[in-house]
Amino acid sequence: DQQVKQNSPSLSVQEGRISILNCDYTNSMFDYFLWYKKYPAEGPTFLISISSIKDKNEDGRFTVFLNKSAKHLSLHIVPSQPGDSAVYFCAASPGRGGADGLTFGKGTHLIIQP
Amino acid sequence: DGGITQSPKYLFRKEGQNVTLSCEQNLNHDAMYWYRQDPGQGLRLIYYSQIVNDFQKGDIAEGYSVSREKKESFPLTVTSAQKNPTAFYLCASRAGVTQYFGPGTRLTVL
Numbered sequence: 001d002q003q004v005k006q007n008s009p010s011l012s013v014q015e016g017r018i019s020i021l022n023c024d025y026t027n028s029m030f031d032y033f034l035w036y037k038k039y040p041a042e043g044p045t046f047l048i049s050i051s052s053i054k055d056k057n058e059d060g061r062f063t064v065f066l067n068k069s070a071k072h073l074s075l076h077i078v079p080s081q082p083g084d085s086a087v088y089f090c091a092a093s094p095g096r097g098g099a100d101g102l103t104f105g106k107g108t109h110l111i112i113q114p
Numbered sequence: 115d116g117g118i119t120q121s122p123k124y125l126f127r128k129e130g131q132n133v134t135l136s137c138e139q140n141l142n143h144d145a146m147y148w149y150r151q152d153p154g155q156g157l158r159l160i161y162y163s164q165i166v167n168d169f170q171k172g173d174i175a176e177g178y179s180v181s182r183e184k185k186e187s188f189p190l191t192v193t194s195a196q197k198n199p200t201a202f203y204l205c206a207s208r209a210g211v212t213q214y215f216g217p218g219t220r221l222t223v224l
Contacts, residue, residue: 034212046212099208100170101172
């Protein structure tokens, strides 16, 4: 049973445009959400996070939106750059301050076209 | 220069052999984690440790073992009981809710 779902395995976006990556979850106990970026054969790099008490968090070109009623979050990247081409993972923490580990989606491969 | 190191980067093992993957951190984090990634899949939690001399099983602990004798170190042993050990293994440590990952070890069973 997949508790964190990223339904788009890949996404192609033109350089300079907005990239929108989506993530859905099923577990109501998730209280913190994170996005990671990963290049092949490397460890994931933390990008941005959001607490369930907020609906938006922004950091430079990256903004995460959370819709609790829909159990949906999205990562917006504006403007998209060639170095943004990577796999993006959505992750969720089921409370206890993340002590028990994170639950990850399967990832979305973002391809930025020149 | 703080961070998480994993060694080796690539590891080959014959079927039936145990192998230990190293994970070291100098971030002074209490909690450490091991995940496994398979092609086209997300990361799945193997084991985690909140504090020295204590650890808990994650979602896919069967065939794996860990120890946490020092705060800085959290080695993972892949035993011969693990049916599909070929994968990319990732170690992480935690600050607050955020986990920070090492570069990973690619294990291939021949």
